[in-house]
Amino acid sequence: MRQSSRHAPSRLAAAAVVCATSLASTTPSFAQDGTFALRLLTPETALKAAQAALASCRASGFQVSVAIVDRGGTTQVLLRDRFAGPHTVTIATDKAWTSVTMRQDTLALAKLSEGGEMSGLRHFPRVVAVGGGVPIEAAGAILGGIGVSGAPGGAADAACADAGIEAIVDDVTF
Numbered sequence: 001m002r003q004s005s006r007h008a009p010s011r012l013a014a015a016a017v018v019c020a021t022s023l024a025s026t027t028p029s030f031a032q033d034g035t036f037a038l039r040l041l042t043p044e045t046a047l048k049a050a051q052a053a054l055a056s057c058r059a060s061g062f063q064v065s066v067a068i069v070d071r072g073g074t075t076q077v078l079l080r081d082r083f084a085g086p087h088t089v090t091i092a093t094d095k096a097w098t099s100v101t102m103r104q105d106t107l108a109l110a111k112l113s114e115g116g117e118m119s120g121l122r123h124f125p126r127v128v129a130v131g132g133g134v135p136i137e138a139a140g141a142i143l144g145g146i147g148v149s150g151a152p153g154g155a156a157d158a159a160c161a162d163a164g165i166e167a168i169v170d171d172v173t174f
Helices: 005-026 043-059 087-101 106-112 116-123 154-166
Strands: 065-070 075-080 133-138 141-149
Touching (some): 043 065, 043 075, 043 141, 065 154, 075 087, 087 106, 087 133, 087 141, 106 133, 106 154, 133 154, 141 154
Antiparallel strands (some): 065 075, 065 141
């Protein structure tokens, strides 16, 4: 019995799909994946870091604001101690944002941008080249940033930020 010719193209197409599928699964892929996974801080982890940074500054007698931003620079947590100046809210947030977008701590950025070619960075909106902004990293990935403002000097702000990161190290290492 002869098969109808109208089924021949669909069998040919099915064979082509099987062939293409088997080739795709046996040949190495040189194209990048179409998606990727991100690791982000949970609100609880971000809050824990901010509270630890605030406690560290308080223990040293400093009234500060602490901001945590996610890896895209969006604020997750903001804490302002009762006597911290109103300007510290914006500065802490921008320090955290700067540390994430520049992928380095703002104390190092301050030294890097003191003069010469990199000094122009200081003129961009939101870039704060003063210590106190530190990226939060784990396994080579930036998860967010922490910014502290209000202590006497960038080094003191940075020490409080480091205390905040230290409080969550076990929560974010992988």
